[in-house]
Amino acid sequence: MGLLSRKAHDKAARGLCLLITLSAISPLIWIVASIIANGASAISWEFVTSLPKPFGEGGGGIGHAILGTFIINALASVWGIPAGILTGMYLSEYDRSSRLGSAVRVAVESLAGVPSLIFGIFAFSLIVLAVRHYTALAAAFALGLMMIPLVAKATEESMKVVSDDIREAAIALGIPKWSRTIKIVLSIARGGVLSGSLLAFARISGETAPLLFTALFSYFWPTSLDQPMATLQVVIYNYALSGFDDWILKAWGASLLLMLLVLSINIAVRVSTRQKYAEGA
Amino acid sequence: MGADVELDVLSLNAWFGEKQALKNINIQIPRRTVTAVIGPSGCGKSTFIRCMNRMHELIPGARVAGKVLLGGEDIYTEMDAMDVRRKVGMVFQKPNPFPNMSVEDNVVAGLKLSGGYKKGELGRIAEKNLRAVGLWDEVKDELKKSGASLSGGQQQRLCIARALAMEPEVILMDEPTSALDPASTAKIEELVQKLKAYATIIIITHNVQQAARVSDMTCFFYLGEVVEFDNTKALFEAPKNPLTERYITGRFG
Numbered sequence: 078m079g080l081l082s083r084k085a086h087d088k089a090a091r092g093l094c095l096l097i098t099l100s101a102i103s104p105l106i107w108i109v110a111s112i113i114a115n116g117a118s119a120i121s122w123e124f125v126t127s128l129p130k131p132f133g134e135g136g137g138g139i140g141h142a143i144l145g146t147f148i149i150n151a152l153a154s155v156w157g158i159p160a161g162i163l164t165g166m167y168l169s170e171y172d173r174s175s176r177l178g179s180a181v182r183v184a185v186e187s188l189a190g191v192p193s194l195i196f197g198i199f200a201f202s203l204i205v206l207a208v209r210h211y212t213a214l215a216a217a218f219a220l221g222l223m224m225i226p227l228v229a230k231a232t233e234e235s236m237k238v239v240s241d242d243i244r245e246a247a248i249a250l251g252i253p254k255w256s257r258t259i260k261i262v263l264s265i266a267r268g269g270v271l272s273g274s275l276l277a278f279a280r281i282s283g284e285t286a287p288l289l290f291t292a293l294f295s296y297f298w299p300t301s302l303d304q305p306m307a308t309l310q311v312v313i314y315n316y317a318l319s320g321f322d323d324w325i326l327k328a329w330g331a332s333l334l335l336m337l338l339v340l341s342i343n344i345a346v347r348v349s350t351r352q353k354y355a356e357g358a
Numbered sequence: 359m360g361a362d363v364e365l366d367v368l369s370l371n372a373w374f375g376e377k378q379a380l381k382n383i384n385i386q387i388p389r390r391t392v393t394a395v396i397g398p399s400g401c402g403k404s405t406f407i408r409c410m411n412r413m414h415e416l417i418p419g420a421r422v423a424g425k426v427l428l429g430g431e432d433i434y435t436e437m438d439a440m441d442v443r444r445k446v447g448m449v450f451q452k453p454n455p456f457p458n459m460s461v462e463d464n465v466v467a468g469l470k471l472s473g474g475y476k477k478g479e480l481g482r483i484a485e486k487n488l489r490a491v492g493l494w495d496e497v498k499d500e501l502k503k504s505g506a507s508l509s510g511g512q513q514q515r516l517c518i519a520r521a522l523a524m525e526p527e528v529i530l531m532d533e534p535t536s537a538l539d540p541a542s543t544a545k546i547e548e549l550v551q552k553l554k555a556y557a558t559i560i561i562i563t564h565n566v567q568q569a570a571r572v573s574d575m576t577c578f579f580y581l582g583e584v585v586e587f588d589n590t591k592a593l594f595e596a597p598k599n600p601l602t603e604r605y606i607t608g609r610f611g
Contacts, residue, residue: 242454246517249411250468250524251444260471264458 112332119330129296135323139331141298142307146282146338148299149216149292149308153281157221158228158274162263165232165270170258189226196223197287205291213299213306216292220284224277231273235266272346279342282335285310309335363427364389364528364558365410370424372405372414379405381582383424387575392550392559394569394590397579397605403562406579407530410560411446412439428527444472446528447521447557452537453513455505455520461488461497464505464516468524487519490556491549511542518549522556529553531561535568547572566606570594578602 123138130137164185172178200219205211239262247257263270292306294315299306309331316328365387372380380402387393395403408414409422412433426433433442455464465484469475475483484501488494493515497508505516514534521529531550535543550572553559563569569576570590577587578601586593586602597603604610 240454242450242452243456245413245450246454246456246520247467247471248413248416249443249448249450250472250520251440251442252468252471253440256471261456261458261467265456267458 109336112329112336115326116329116331116333119326120333124327124330125334128298129327132321139307139309139312139327141295142309142312142331143334145213145292145295145299145306146308146310146335148302149213149220149288149306150278150282152213152217152302153220153224154274154278155221156217157224157277157281160221161225161228161274161277162232162270164225164229165234165236166258166263168229168233169236170254170262185226185229188222189230192286193223193284194286194290196220197290200287201290208303211291211293211305212303213292214302215290216288216306216308217302219287219291220281223281223284223287224274227277227280228270228273231276232263232266232270235269235273236262238269239265268350272350275342275346275349279339279346282339282342283310285314289314309338362388364429365560366425366427366430368425368427370406370409370426371422372402372409373421374405374417375419379582380409383584385577385584385587387558387560389558390554391574392554392561392572393575393577394573395560395562395577395579396564396566396569397585398610399564401579402582403579404532405582407448407532407560407562410528410530411448412442413448415439440472444468444524445526446530447524447526448530448532449514449517449521449534451533453510453517455508455513455516457504457506459505460502461505461508461516462501465519465523467520483523484519487523488516490522490552491515491519492545493519509542511538511545514538514542514546515549518546518553522553526557528558528560531559533562533564536564543568566608578605580605 121138123136124140125138125143126140127136127138128141129139164181168178168182168185172181196219199222200215204215204218243261243265244257247261252261288308288311292308292311294311295305295307312331313328313335316324316331319325319328363386367383367385367387370380370383371378383406395406397403405414410426410433414420415422422434425435428437428442428445431437433446456467459467462481462484463470465487466475466480469483470480485494488497493512496512497503497516500507505513508516514537518529518534535546538546547568550559550561554574561569561572563572573590575587576590576593578585578593578599580601586597586599588598593602594606597606
């Protein structure tokens with residue numbers, strides 16, 4: 078085969094790859110562009126700080142849903158991230174090869190593949206049916222559960238890559254196991270654990286199904302964790318299906334806010350991992 | 359011998375699963391001396407020193423039988439493994455400072471993380487031990503930088519300072535210079551001589567000349583057995599066993 082022909086093949090292959098890549102990301106660009114185009118006009122100070130107005134009146138906002146999303150995400154993180162870190166720590170440091178360890182590993186991996194709806198139904202039957210009302214606590218439970226496999230996997234992987242030389246150094250100093258696991262191995266792996274936790278946070282920020290079964294919705298500022306609570310996700314779900322122009326516009330605005338939230342988390346992950354490599358650790 | 363013996367090794371045997379790595383080792387290591395452990399690869403040198411701080415038993419399937427008396431106490435039956443490791447420090451082949459800690463924190467890591475230290479004293483202890491390994495003047499302005507930011511030779515001296523900070527009775531060194539350049543190697547060798555004042559040193563080396571330079575006693579291992587253990591001068595000038603002679607003259611190994 079001649080040189081020219083090889084170069085032509087190379088060019089053709091490159092062109093094809095580029096074309097396929099573009100077609101793969103073009104829906105994403107389309108979505109992002111239409112969210113910005115439709116949502117930007119909804120965003121105002123009133124939109125992000127006030128309650129919805131009674132139906133028929135213009136104005137009002139979704140401040141309660143922004144607050145609700147942050148409250149529920151924070152509550153989910155408060156228990157989901159530590160539980161995930163402990164699980165990952167167990168898999169990496171305490172049980173790499175036993176039967177129980179592999180059972181836990183399979184459970185974690187299966188948990189990661191369970192549809193989010195199932196988590197919602199689970200929390201619904203476990204908590205909502207028991208207390209006989211919708212509650213933000215059930216939402217935090219369901220979303221926290223979804224965070225566990227993501228955080229556990231990230232923790233396990235980033236602790237496993239810590240060199241055994243470091244573990245031996247700690248053993249040889251007579252440092253107790255729990256102390257060397259937390260203060261040395263986990264501390265060295267903290268960059269990976271942090272980015273895994275942020276990604277899990279981003280992931281649950283986009284979930285709607287579990288919320289419909291748990292926190293449901295509210296038109297008021299949150300006053301208690303044990304009550305229904307509005308969230309951006311459910312605002313989008315409710316308003317987008319409503320058929321009223323004002324509400325649909327607000328759903329676009331809520332989408333834009335949610336997208337910005339997830340985007341800023343992803344940027345935070347980028348920055349935190351870049352720092353990790355810069356340290357050389 | 360009595361009071362002069364730091365480590366009394368009696369009928370020590372060690373296994374990896376079915377494979378026997380050490381066969382009936384009986385040696386007495388005198389206090390405040392440097393003992394070099396030499397022998398070809400796979401002869402049991404590393405296994406031997408890892409039996410001295412109970413690290414051999416951490417490998418799945420590994421087993422130890424026999425006695426190792428440290429100051430008269432059996433480290434296997436009369437002492438807790440963690441206590442043994444605080445009294446018997448170790449320096450590894452590859453420098454392994456904790457990358458998440460500063461230079462200063464590396465030195466006192468063992469004290470800090472195994473408890474039982476006086477808080478106000480850590481800075482002073484770090485300085486004392488960095489001075490002891492001759493690193494203080496090189497790093498005194500970089501105490502807060504990561505331990506991993508130092509050069510290889512400096513990292514290894516930092517690891518020695520870290521072991522020294524525990525005030526151990528014995529320091530085990532597993533080929534501490536094999537990853538270092540000649541200048542850093544010379545510094546470590548010089549340091550090993552000084553360390554005798556603080557602790558009994560057992561050093562594995564692949565370099566027979568290094569053993570002759572740094573040690574008072576030399577122990578030659580072959581196929582899991584001690585072939586010859588004598589003071590270094592005698593062993594190098596008049597080896598009793600023809601195997602020892604062949605090894606130190608470079609005819610095998």
